[in-house]
Amino acid sequence: MTTIRVLFIGDVVGLTGRTMFQKHIDRIRQTHAIDAIIVNGENSGSQGRGITSRIAQFFKHNGANVITTGNHIWYNREIYSYLDKNTDVLRPANFPRSSPGVGVTTFSCKGYEIGVINVQGRVFMRDLLECPFRTVESLITYLKDKTNMIFVDFHAETTSEKMGLAYYLDGKISGLVGTHTHIQTADERILPGGTGYITDLGMVGSLNSMLGMQKEPIIHNFLTQMPVKFSVDTSSPVVMSGVWMEVDVSTGKTVAIERIRVIDDALEVGSQDDE
Ligand SMILES: [Fe+2]
Ligand SMILES: [Fe+2]
Numbered sequence: 001m002t003t004i005r006v007l008f009i010g011d012v013v014g015l016t017g018r019t020m021f022q023k024h025i026d027r028i029r030q031t032h033a034i035d036a037i038i039v040n041g042e043n044s045g046s047q048g049r050g051i052t053s054r055i056a057q058f059f060k061h062n063g064a065n066v067i068t069t070g071n072h073i074w075y076n077r078e079i080y081s082y083l084d085k086n087t088d089v090l091r092p093a094n095f096p097r098s099s100p101g102v103g104v105t106t107f108s109c110k111g112y113e114i115g116v117i118n119v120q121g122r123v124f125m126r127d128l129l130e131c132p133f134r135t136v137e138s139l140i141t142y143l144k145d146k147t148n149m150i151f152v153d154f155h156a157e158t159t160s161e162k163m164g165l166a167y168y169l170d171g172k173i174s175g176l177v178g179t180h181t182h183i184q185t186a187d188e189r190i191l192p193g194g195t196g197y198i199t200d201l202g203m204v205g206s207l208n209s210m211l212g213m214q215k216e217p218i219i220h221n222f223l224t225q226m227p228v229k230f231s232v233d234t235s236s237p238v239v240m241s242g243v244w245m246e247v248d249v250s251t252g253k254t255v256a257i258e259r260i261r262v263i264d265d266a267l268e269v270g271s272q273d274d275e
Contacts, residue, residue: 002249004109005032006151007260008177009039009242010184010201011070013212014048014232015273017204018058020240024262025062032244032258036109038116040153040179040201041089042069046273048213048232050075053082055275056089065107066090068118070155070180071125074099092120092155093139094130104139106146112249114151115143121156121180132156133168140172148252151245152176159185162199170195174252175245177201182211184241184261194253202241207263209233234269 007029012021021039028034039059041051049072056079059067066088073079073091083089083101093103103118117139119132136152143150150173156162162178169176171193177200178185184202191197205212217228239261246256 003246003255004035004112004114004149004249005244005246006036006038006114006175007032007034007242007244008151008153008201009037009204009240010179011040011042011182011203011212012044013182013203013205014043014046015275016206016232016234016238016267016269017212018044018055019269020204020238020264020267021059022062023267024240024264028260028262029063032260034244036065036107036114037063038066038068038151038153039064040069040155041067042072042155043203043212045076046232046275048230050079051089052076052078052275056082056086060088065109066105066116068116068153068155068179070120090116090118092118092129094119094132094135104143106143112149113147114149115147117143117150117152119152119154121154121158121161123161124157133165136165136169140169149174149247149249150252154178155180157181159199166191166195166197174247175254177243184259186259188243188257188259190254190257194251196245196254196257198243198257198259201243202239202261204240205238206233206235207237207239208235232273234271236267237263237265238267239263
């Protein structure tokens with residue numbers, strides 16, 4: 001049986017997340033015999049929001065095959081033209097067709113094509129987006145001619161919406177990973193139809209932060225209801241979270257899944273982030 005092992009890494013937050021990714025990704029790839037890497041970069045920009053074309057190149061240089069995103073994709077305008085010219089950075093597919101970029105792509109790995117779809121949830125998020133269920137369904141129809149290995153990054157807030165889409169697609173895709181909440185769930189498994197699933201990958205960022213951002217201003221905001229400036233937390237320990245799935249190339253079904261959570265107690269993060 002020929003298989004391909006794909007590693008998914010959750011939302012990388014700012015310079016802290018990028019430094020952590022760069023320091024540990026090679027070792028993780030070797031330890032777990034990873035063939036391909038898909039990383040969510042929606043928070044990889046300097047303020048924990050958005051992504052730039054230089055950061056996209058940084059991820060590619062460090063082994064990422066595809067970079068998925070989410071609701072923060074529009075924060076840095078610099079990425080818009082990159083999205084229009086390249087498909088290795090995806091934006092959620094259910095934004096209006098006129099918005100920059102696309103939400104679906106394929107890449108080759110060990111001589112096989114692998115499809116990737118990025119889509120955003122609507123529950124407690126932007127409910128004006130197209131239905132994620134129907135959007136993914138039509139993209140699967142488009143991809144089926146090219147490959148039987150399809151992975152979905154569902155960037156959504158609620159467990160029920162993520163689980164609902166995973167069950168809806170079970171047996172039609174190889175795997176679905178949830179992103180956006182930045183908190184890793186412990187429910188990774190293979191669904192009855194052969195689709196690998198985890199409700200949320202978690203993030204790459206400071207462990208004792210709030211979703212990668214310094215907690216003090218956010219607590220102040222809860223107490224006072226006054227606007228505050230959010231800053232990326234650079235303190236250690238830093239966590240890197242994700243999951244790998246091993247897919248049988250002949251059936252497109254996932255045959256193994258394992259959760260990844262690496263903690264670095266002393267990560268040296270620079271003080272200046274020029275992105
Ligand atoms: Fe995020
Ligand atoms: Fe998000």
